[in-house]
Amino acid sequence: MRGALVTSRRRHADVGILSESMMTETFSNELTTIHYADVMDGLEKVRDESVDLIFADPPYNIGKKFGDFKDVWPSDAAYVDWCYGWLEASLRKLKKTGSLYVMTSTQAMPYLDLWLREKVTILSRIMWHYDSSGVQAKKFYGSMYEPILFGVKDSRAYTFNAADIEVEAKTGSVRKLMDYRKEIPTPYKSTKVPGNAWYIPRVRYRMPEYEEHPSQKPETLLERVIKASSNPGDVILDPFAGSFTTCAVAQRLGRSSIGIEMNPEYIKIGLRRTGIAQTWNGETLNAIQKSTVRKNANGIRGGAVKAI
Numbered sequence: 001m002r003g004a005l006v007t008s009r010r011r012h013a014d015v016g017i018l019s020e021s022m023m024t025e026t027f028s029n030e031l032t033t034i035h036y037a038d039v040m041d042g043l044e045k046v047r048d049e050s051v052d053l054i055f056a057d058p059p060y061n062i063g064k065k066f067g068d069f070k071d072v073w074p075s076d077a078a079y080v081d082w083c084y085g086w087l088e089a090s091l092r093k094l095k096k097t098g099s100l101y102v103m104t105s106t107q108a109m110p111y112l113d114l115w116l117r118e119k120v121t122i123l124s125r126i127m128w129h130y131d132s133s134g135v136q137a138k139k140f141y142g143s144m145y146e147p148i149l150f151g152v153k154d155s156r157a158y159t160f161n162a163a164d165i166e167v168e169a170k171t172g173s174v175r176k177l178m179d180y181r182k183e184i185p186t187p188y189k190s191t192k193v194p195g196n197a198w199y200i201p202r203v204r205y206r207m208p209e210y211e212e213h214p215s216q217k218p219e220t221l222l223e224r225v226i227k228a229s230s231n232p233g234d235v236i237l238d239p240f241a242g243s244f245t246t247c248a249v250a251q252r253l254g255r256s257s258i259g260i261e262m263n264p265e266y267i268k269i270g271l272r273r274t275g276i277a278q279t280w281n282g283e284t285l286n287a288i289q290k291s292t293v294r295k296n297a298n299g300i301r302g303g304a305v306k307a308i
C-alpha cells in the first residue's frame with residue numbers, strides 16, 4: 001500500500017460547508033487508486049486527458065446525511081454552481097475518446113443536462129428505476145427512479161461494447177415471432193441492447209454486497225456502465241466514490257480506477273472492498289457484522305434474517 005500525505009485547506013463557505021483542514025491521502029494497488037480528499041483536491045492529482053470513463057454520483061442536495069456532512073446547499077443555484085466546478089475539472093481529465101455518466105436528483109438534472117450539452121454530446125438520458133417498499137407517497141406520484149446522463153466527448157470516437165451488455169429480449173423472441181422486415185424472414189433475436197429504462201433493485205441490507213453507506217449503488221448498475229463504456233486496462237474515475245462500488249467492480253473487470261472520497265469511514269470501506277488494505281491507522285477493517293435477528297421499527301425482535 002502506498003500512502004502519501006498532503007495537507008490542503010478547502011473552504012466551502014459560499015455553500016455553507018466548511019472543512020477546516022482536510023488531509024489528502026492516497027492509497028493504491030496495481031489497478032485501483034483511492035484519494036482521501038475533497039473532490040477538487042483529488043481531481044488535481046489526476047493527469048489531464050488520462051481517463052477513459054467517468055462515473056459521477058455526487059450528493060444530490062436533498063438533505064441526506066453522509067456521516068457529518070449534510071447534503072444541503074443554500075439554494076439550487078449554489079448546488080449547481082458547485083456541480084459545474086467539479087464537472088469542469090472532471091471533463092479536463094477525460095480523454096478525447098472518453099465517456100461520462102452523471103447522476104443527480106430529478107430536480108437538479110435539468111440544470112446539469114443544459115450545461116453539459118454545451119460540453120459533450122449527450123447520447124442517453126437513462127432512468128434507473130427501482131421499487132420501494134418503504135413509505136409510499138399518498139398525494140403525488142412517489143419517486144421511483146434516479147436519472148443518469150450519458151455523454152461522450154466525441155460522438156464519432158468512443159467505446160460502446162453493445163454485445164457485452166445484452167439482456168433478454170422479452171417481446172418478439174419469447175412469442176417466437178418472425179421478423180419479416182428482413183430480406184430473409186428470421187426469428188427475432190433473444191437478446192438486445194438495453195434501452196434507457198433500467199430496472200435494477202436498490203442495494204438492501206440482506207444482499208451480500210451491502211455496505212454501511214446511505215447511497216450505495218448496485219454492482220449490477222456499475223457492471224453495465226463499465227462493460228459498455230470501457231475496455232480491460234482502461235482508466236475509470238469516480239469523483240464521489242462513496243462505498244467504492246465503481247472501484248470494486250472496475251477491479252473485478254480488469255479496469256484501472258481512481259476513486260475520490262472525503263469521508264474516512266467510507267475510505268475504510270474502499271480500502272477493504274478493493275483489498276488495498278486490511279488495516280488503517282491501526283484499525284482492522286472488517287466487513288459489517290450483520291445482525292441475524294430482524295427487529296421492527298419499535299425494536300421488537302422478529303424472525304431470522306436470511307441472506308438473499
Ligand SMILES: C[S@@+](CC[C@H](N)C(=O)[O-])C[C@H]1O[C@@H](n2cnc3c(N)ncnc32)[C@H](O)[C@@H]1O
Binds near residue numbers: 069
Ligand atoms: C451519492 S454518494 C456516492 C455513492 C457511490 N456511488 C456508491 O456506490 O457507494 C456521494 C459521496 O460523495 C461524498 N462527498 C460529498 N462531498 C464530497 C466532496 N466535496 N469531496 C469528496 N467526496 C464528497 C460523500 O461522502 C458520499 O460518500
